[in-house]
Structure formats: structure tokens, C-alpha cells
Amino acid sequence: MNISSWKRIVIKVGSALIAPKQNGCSSRYLLGIAQFIVRCKSMGIEVVLVSSGSVAAGSHLFDDKKEVNMAMKKAMAAAGQMEMMATWDKLFDFPTAQILVTHGDLRDRERYVSIKETILALLKNDILPVLNENDTVTTDKLKVGDNDNLSAMIAAAADADTLIICSDVDGLYDSNPHENPDAKLIAKVNHIDASIFSMAGGASSAVGTGGMKTKVQAAQKAVAHGIDTFLINGFTEQSFNALISGKNPGTHFPSSQQPMKEHLHWMTHTSTAQGEVVVDNGFNAGLEDDSDQLTSDEIVEVNGDFSVGDTILVRKDDGTRLAKAKSNYSSCLLSFIAEQDDKSFASKLQNTTGPIISENNIAVLEEK
Incomplete structure (x- = not known):
């Protein structure tokens, strides 16, 4: 891999990195990610950030957590989104911008193009776009459901050349590394098929909503658009140092040699x-x-x-x-x-x- 060839990247950060103890936002793991983003920008690489974590960040503000219904989760998201954006904003010395979307926005062609135009306008003005699903207003009918797949849709909309998905493990293993100490890391996946999906287990984190399956789904969407995808361990700074050095610290899903046309990719992987x-x-x-x-x-x-x-x-x-x-x-x-x-x-x-x-x-x- 050659980081000098990157023009625009999307990095996805999950709830477990944002609020690991569900007691508000923590900069413990975000500092390394922020430094990576700063280093990328200093190299002339445009960055788009897809950040989960609003519900996890806001949950500590609510007393009764025994019966958390949908209305309560939406309220947690509304409160937590403010704290999450404030946390990201203080880690940078350049401006950030918030974009909240639903799948209803992405699957509508006119609104999809509007999101694309907004992202590109922000990047042109050296403003970091920070995207999240709009959990406060979304419904089962309108939601993506996980920010892994959302990040792939945003990467396609932003015409990114690289997608980096942060996980709690080093990458895709042939079995669950949390359960099997002999599990082997797969450094490169040239073709995503049923055998690859069979290796993807459930989420090991109690905080996030996406498991390994959604990360493989996201990679499948991204590579079909011609986007190189990396699944890395977001909890360790060494992962980001390796990327800067041009090394693969996790699992690399190379982009398709024959990417789909943009509107056909949207119809296949985003539109419902x-x-x-x-x-x-x-x-x-x-x-x-x-x-x-x-x-x-x-x-x-x-x-x-x-x-x-x-x-x-x-x-x-x-x-x-x-x-x-x-x-x-x-x-x-x-x-x-x-x-x-x-x-x-x-x-x-x-x-x-x-x-x-x-x-x-x-x-x-x-x-x-």
C-alpha cells in the first residue's frame, strides 16, 4: 500500500472508542485517531469522519436505565450528539462540521446528491465533515442501523479512494479471536464471498451495534465502488502509525479493478x-x-x-x-x-x- 496515493479517505469510529465505559465521551482512544487525521491532512489527504457514539455518550445523563425504550434512546442520542461533537471539536485546531443523515436521505437520489455536494464543499474549505446517523429522528423504516455500512455509503458519496473501519480487534480472523486464541488474522481479502462472511461473528463490544458481519458488508460495498478498505484495531495507536508508514496493520480489502458506475452502485448498495x-x-x-x-x-x-x-x-x-x-x-x-x-x-x-x-x-x- 502507498499512503502517498491517497487523495480522500473516510474513517469510521465506533461507540466503544467514543464512550468505552458509557460514562460520557473519553479522549483516551480518540487522541490517537485525531493525530492520525491531523497527519493525513498535513500530507494533503482529505478526511471525512463517520462517528458513532451519540447514544453511548448520552446514556450517563439519564437516571433510569432499567427500561430503556426507543424514546429514551432517541433522547440519549440527542444529548450525546452534542457531547460527542464537542469532544471531537476540541481535538482539532481546524473547524469541524456536523452532518446527520438517515437512510431515507441516502436512498433518495436528490438528497443523496445534496449530501455529496455538502461534503465536497466542506472539504474544499478545509472543514472536517463528521457524519453520524440521525438516531433522534430515524425509524426502523428509515435507518441504516449501523455505522459500518453507513461509512461505506458515505465513502461512495464522497468519492473517497480509501475507507478505514476501526474495530476492537486487529482485523478479520478465520474465527473469533475473543474465543479462540489460535485464530489467524487474514491480512488480505481479494474477493468477498460466502466463505468470508462465514468468518464474521457477532459484536464483542457491549457498546456498539455493529459486529464483524457489518464490517464485511461495508467492505463489500466500498470495494465495488473502487475504494480500498482497511479493517484495523482502533484501540491501539500502532495501527495508525503503521498506516502512515505504508504498512497494513489489519485486513486489507483491495478495491475492485472494475468499479461500478456511480449511479448503479448507489442503486445496488444504497437505494432501497x-x-x-x-x-x-x-x-x-x-x-x-x-x-x-x-x-x-x-x-x-x-x-x-x-x-x-x-x-x-x-x-x-x-x-x-x-x-x-x-x-x-x-x-x-x-x-x-x-x-x-x-x-x-x-x-x-x-x-x-x-x-x-x-x-x-x-x-x-x-x-x-
Whole structure:
């Protein structure tokens, strides 16, 4: 690895580093991370920080912790976010900025582009963007759920070339190092498949919400966008010294040699399907080559409530996922066309209105 080639990096810091004892924020582990960020900036590398920890940072301000419901967690997040930002801000001699997002913001193309523009404007003005999920307002429907995957989405939005995910272990092991002293560290993962996911266990920290699985998921998202990803131990300063020296202190997930186009990556890894179009099991059209082959004749059913421009899932009746795509039809109109017995009428209507999905707005999915 060659740190001199880095132009823009995203570093993800978890709750266990922010508030290790859930008694407010602590600079114990953050000092080393802050020094790494300062050193990167001194080398001309732009940095974006994705920081968890608002709930963990704010929990000590609440007396009754026996029955912590969702409203209480949101209140903890609201209080803790202020303390967390204040802690980060005092560690730097340059300005920081707070950006709170939900998955609802990221999966909406217009808001996604707005987030991208804000991040780039802050970097241009030498201001450190600090992002976190907006736990105070998010719901189950709108949340990402973990900041590992959020960091990968932000890395893609920010056009970063490197993503650094801090963990409580040195990297990805072939088994849980907290349970197996003979577990071996995997220094490099060239391809993320089922065997890699099988090595990812649950979270060992009682503070954070993300385990090793979410970190591998994040790496998968990032490398598909052409982003080198490193999983390192954020609790030790040696990890960051190694990175500065051009050494790999943990697990390196090299970027894809053929990264996905930006809007297709967004559709595959960030946008959520608002509905689905189920086609006949015999459907064999090459969606990426000629989307006009998908006609109402092949549609078995239309599920969900979606509008023109929403992302939908195209799958076969047997459950095989074919693609995610931008729909040129609402679910209401598409259902109406698919239900017509008069196929000539359906064909005439579709010829007038246009293709169901357009060739340049289809992300073909790989079989898992």
C-alpha cells in the first residue's frame, strides 16, 4: 500500500472508542485517531469522519436505565450528539462540521446528491465533515442501523479512494479471536464471498451495534465502488502509525479493478427497493443489454407501492433476484397493464408510454 496515493479517505469510529465505559465521551482512544487525521491532512489527504457514539455518550445523563425504550434512546442520542461533537471539536485546531443523515436521505437520489455536494464543499474549505446517523429522528423504516455500512455509503458519496473501519480487534480472523486464541488474522481479502462472511461473528463490544458481519458488508460495498478498505484495531495507536508508514496493520480489502458506475452502485448498495416486479421463471432477457425486452407479457405480479422514478427489484417467480432498477411506471399503472387480457392493448400502451425500465438505470445483481 502507498499512503502517498491517497487523495480522500473516510474513517469510521465506533461507540466503544467514543464512550468505552458509557460514562460520557473519553479522549483516551480518540487522541490517537485525531493525530492520525491531523497527519493525513498535513500530507494533503482529505478526511471525512463517520462517528458513532451519540447514544453511548448520552446514556450517563439519564437516571433510569432499567427500561430503556426507543424514546429514551432517541433522547440519549440527542444529548450525546452534542457531547460527542464537542469532544471531537476540541481535538482539532481546524473547524469541524456536523452532518446527520438517515437512510431515507441516502436512498433518495436528490438528497443523496445534496449530501455529496455538502461534503465536497466542506472539504474544499478545509472543514472536517463528521457524519453520524440521525438516531433522534430515524425509524426502523428509515435507518441504516449501523455505522459500518453507513461509512461505506458515505465513502461512495464522497468519492473517497480509501475507507478505514476501526474495530476492537486487529482485523478479520478465520474465527473469533475473543474465543479462540489460535485464530489467524487474514491480512488480505481479494474477493468477498460466502466463505468470508462465514468468518464474521457477532459484536464483542457491549457498546456498539455493529459486529464483524457489518464490517464485511461495508467492505463489500466500498470495494465495488473502487475504494480500498482497511479493517484495523482502533484501540491501539500502532495501527495508525503503521498506516502512515505504508504498512497494513489489519485486513486489507483491495478495491475492485472494475468499479461500478456511480449511479448503479448507489442503486445496488444504497437505494432501497420500494417494490418489486415479478417476472416469469422463463424470463431470460439480458437486462443490462436491452431493457425493452421486459414487457407486460413477462410480468407475473407487481408488489409494493412505488412511483415513477423509484427503485424496484426485478425478480423471477422462484425468488431469483435479477436486478434493481429505476421504474418508469408507477405500481398502479404497471399493475393495470400487466392485468390486461388484451395483450395488444397492453402492448400499444407500453409502446406509447415507453419501456418499463431503461437500459442505463439497471443494476444487474450477482447470484449469491
